[in-house]
Amino acid sequence: MITLTINGAQLSVDKGTTILEAAQFLGFPIPTLCHMEGLSPYGACRLCVVEIGEGPKAKLVSSCTYPAEEGMKVRTSTARVVKARKMVIELLLASCPQSKTIQDLASKFDVRQQRFKQEWETCILCGRCVRMCAEQMTGHAIGYQGRGETRRIGTPFDMKSEECRLCGGCMYVCPVCQLRCTYTDKDNAICNGCVNLSLPCVEKDQFKEMMCYMDPCVACEISGTHYSNIK
Ligand code: SF4
Ligand code: SF4
Ligand code: SF4
Ligand code: FES
Incomplete structure (x- = not known):
């Protein structure tokens, strides 16, 4: 001890x-x-x-x-x-x-300003998705690419990974991908495609900024822009 x-x-x-x-x-x-x-x-x-x-x-x-x-x-x-x-x-x-x-x-924590150059990144390189995929989903579908400013998350050679099972685990743990489709709630899902509740419908204004939980969406093939690099 x-x-x-x-x-x-x-x-x-x-x-x-x-x-x-x-x-x-x-x-x-x-x-x-x-x-x-x-x-x-x-x-x-x-x-x-x-x-x-x-x-x-x-x-x-x-x-x-x-x-x-x-x-x-x-x-x-x-x-x-x-x-x-x-x-x-x-x-x-x-x-x-x-x-x-x-x-x-x-x-x-009462942070009311930021004094650095404002960026609008879609990833903070926290590595949660990579560890989730490898350690909980035994997927090893995604990893780090590049160095320094070009470092990012992606699949080997940016090819669609055969190892990815579209489980959504990586997106689920991502602290940046916040606008996920609430797929299990019929009224609040973009298309209900993944739970097969109704025909796809993407004509819902309130969802226009949201991302599908799956990528690509299993029904309507709307692709989460944050994850465009793992297709
Ligand atoms: S969706 Fe694919 S990349 Fe993401 S955790 Fe699941 S297997 Fe890994
Ligand atoms: S995609 Fe999300 S979970 Fe993965 S490293 Fe970037 S911020 Fe973290
Ligand atoms: S398929 Fe994608 S967009 Fe459609 S309900 Fe499921 S998570 Fe949402
Ligand atoms: S370094 Fe400890 S929580 Fe990120």
């Missing part, structure tokens, strides 16, 4: 436990975005930042990937942590302001 202190509270955890898991056990809230229960830690967004160590050796680390260490002292909401967290949210807002998840984070 490893004994550490979080915000002054001491606890012992198994070796391999992350700071996030230990903090959650004690009930200290730490916001997360790329992290998702059931998927392996990835450490992409740094929203879960916490401060460890003391004095000049104190540093910020991603709690979802950093393992608890013997004698470690963790602080989850110092001024430095809060500032770093807000900066991460500002960067997310600069990248994908249309994401309701990111908007909610901005609201919760």
Whole structure:
């Protein structure tokens, strides 16, 4: 067992436990975005930042990937942590302001502006979709492509993947693809095609910005623009 202190509270955890898991056990809230229960830690967004160590050796680390260490002292909401967290949210807002998840984070953490160049990306490279496909759907249909600014999610050689079963798992966990068709609710579905409830109907104005949960839609073949790179 490893004994550490979080915000002054001491606890012992198994070796391999992350700071996030230990903090959650004690009930200290730490916001997360790329992290998702059931998927392996990835450490992409740094929203879960916490401060460890003391004095000049104190540093910020991603709690979802950093393992608890013997004698470690963790602080989850110092001024430095809060500032770093807000900066991460500002960067997310600069990248994908249309994401309701990111908007909610901005609201919760009182981020009222973003000072960076405004983009309208459709992906924050959180990797949830890739891990969902590989770890929960055993699909391995999508992965990362390119480097730096051209890094994106896609299928090998941008070809339609034979491994993709159109399960929709990747879209379901995506924090940016928020405008999914609510396919199981007859009145609120775009076409009801996937549950075979009625004939396809795309003449519904309120759905014009929405994306089909499946891609391509099994009935009307409306394609989710966010996922145009995995067709
Ligand atoms: S829809 Fe395809 S790419 Fe997405 S999780 Fe399912 S198998 Fe993977
Ligand atoms: S498509 Fe969505 S889930 Fe996948 S990396 Fe981009 S933002 Fe994350
Ligand atoms: S097939 Fe696609 S658009 Fe039609 S109801 Fe299902 S998820 Fe919605
Ligand atoms: S939630 Fe920990 S780095 Fe994204």
